[in-house]
Amino acid sequence: MKLIKVKNYEELSKKASAFIVETVNQKPNAVIGMATGSTAEGTYEYLVKAFQNDEVSFTEAHSVNLDEYVGLSPENDQSYHAYMDHHLFKHIDMPAENHFIPDGEANDLQDECVRYESRIEELGGVDLQLLGLGHNGHIGFNEPGTSFQSKTQVVDLAESTRKANARFFEVMEEVPDQAITMGIATILKSKRILLLVSGKGKAEILNKLLESEQTESIPATALKEHHDVTIIADADALSLF
Ligand code: GLP
Numbered sequence: 691m692k693l694i695k696v697k698n699y700e701e702l703s704k705k706a707s708a709f710i711v712e713t714v715n716q717k718p719n720a721v722i723g724m725a726t727g728s729t730a731e732g733t734y735e736y737l738v739k740a741f742q743n744d745e746v747s748f749t750e751a752h753s754v755n756l757d758e759y760v761g762l763s764p765e766n767d768q769s770y771h772a773y774m775d776h777h778l779f780k781h782i783d784m785p786a787e788n789h790f791i792p793d794g795e796a797n798d799l800q801d802e803c804v805r806y807e808s809r810i811e812e813l814g815g816v817d818l819q820l821l822g823l824g825h826n827g828h829i830g831f832n833e834p835g836t837s838f839q840s841k842t843q844v845v846d847l848a849e850s851t852r853k854a855n856a857r858f859f860e861v862m863e864e865v866p867d868q869a870i871t872m873g874i875a876t877i878l879k880s881k882r883i884l885l886l887v888s889g890k891g892k893a894e895i896l897n898k899l900l901e902s903e904q905t906e907s908i909p910a911t912a913l914k915e916h917h918d919v920t921i922i923a924d925a926d927a928l929s930l931f
Contacts (some may be wrong), residue, residue: 691885691900691913691914691916691919691920691921692919692921693900693920693923694920694922694923695923695924695925695928696922696923696924696925697784697924697925698925698926699730699732699888699889699924700835701924702732702733702840702886702888702922702923702924703731703732703733703736704730704736705922706730706733706736706820706884706922707733707734707735707736707737707739707740708736708819709779709792709818709884709920710722710737710746710818711737711740711745711746712787713818714746714747714748714751714915715746716854717817717872717887718749718750718751718902719750719751719752720751720817720926721751721752721753721754721810721813721814721815721816721817721819722751722752722753722754722816722817722818722819722820723753723754723755723756723818723819723820723822723872723877723880724753724754724755724756725755725756725819725820725821725822725823725830725886726755726756726770726773726774726777726822727755727822727823728822729823729886729888730777730820730822730886731777731921732828732885733820733886734777735777735859737768737778737782737926738778738782741781741782741783742781745917747783748782748783748784748788749783749784749785750792751788752784752786752788752789752790752833753774753784753788753789753790754790754791754813754816754872755770755774755790755791755792755899756810756819756821756829756830756831756871756872756877757787757792757830757831757869757870757871757872758770758771758791758792758793758794758869758870759794759865759868759869760794760795760799760810760844760864760866760868760869760870761794761834761866761868762794762795762866763795763804763871764791766810767830768858768859768864769794770791771791774789774791775833781864784921790809790810790813792804792806792842792870792871793870794857794866794869795806795871797910799844799870800844802870803841803842803843803844803870804842804870804873805915806842806870807841807872807873810842810872810876810879814881815879815880816879816881816883817841817880817881818841818880818881818882819877819880819882819883819884820884820885820886821884821885821910821913822885822886822887823886823887823892823895823896823899823910824851824854824892824895825850825851825854825892825911826848826850826851827846827895827898827899827907827908827909827911828851828873828894828909828910829845829874829877829885829908829909829910829912829913830872830873830874830875830876830877831845831851831869831871832845832871832873832909833845833846833847833848833851834848834906834907834908834909835906835907836873836874836906836909837873837874837906838874838878838891838906838912838913838915839873839874839875840873840874840875840876840902841873841876842870842872842873842876843870843871843873844858844868844869844870845868845869845870845871846867847865847866847867847868847869852865852866852867858879874909874912877912877913878912878913878915880916881918882918882919882920883913883918883920884918884919884920884921885910885913885920885922886921886922886923887921887922887923887924887927888923888924888927889924889926889927890926890927890929892926892927893926893927893928893929893930893931894926895908896921896923896927896930896931897930897931899911901931904906
């Protein structure tokens with residue numbers, strides 16, 4: 691894993707956006723794996739700026755999102771569909787039919803997982819997968835204990851993850867207790883992976899990730915077996931390293 695140390699969140703966001711711009715400029719029909727959560731917001735802001743400055747166009751590119759809550763409709767403000775529209779899709783020229791996000795409202799969730807996994811394969815796989823890091827080491831919504839062989843699946847969210855994400859909801863009871871997420875094996879099939887880590891709150895888990903051997907109790911350690919992973923971390927996230 692290659693580690694890029696940056697000063698702060700601003701610099702992290704700028705660098706991450708530049709990675710995506712470069713990928714799409716080199717391969718206009720690239721498939722970009724998108725992440726949600728606060729960490730990715732700045733990256734999308736810079737990506738929108740790059741698009742507005744004519745530095746990149748997404749007309750042939752595709753996006754596949756890591757995850758979506760079970761039971762939230764795309765219109766629900768807290769859904770990852772709404773997040774992506776708000777932060778990125780409505781500002782850029784990627785055709786709507788090129789956006790793929792798991793359907794958290796599917797009647798048959800297991801079927802939806804199989805469909806999603808094959809959709810990624812039909813697209814030729816993910817060229818660059820963006821990832822955030824959960825406080826417990828989760829990637830996507832793959833919580834500690836998830837098999838490194840897992841494919842797209844329905845998962846129960848850890849109570850700590852529900853609490854961490856409760857800030858986006860009005861009350862804790864509204865936070866879904868399940869999600870559909872790409873599995874760890876799905877993530878590892880991506881050609882390149884970019885993990886973004888920012889802030890003091892992530893310092894402990896980043897330190898564990900960098901120092902520990904591969905273990906299913908820290909899902910992000912699965913990334914250690916991938917040949918092309920870059921971590922961009924800011925000084926606060928690296929304060930314990
Ligand atoms: C969330 C999401 C992940 C995200 C991670 C970190 O629960 N499912 O995709 O990367 O946890 O989130 P944040 O960037 O808000 O800390």
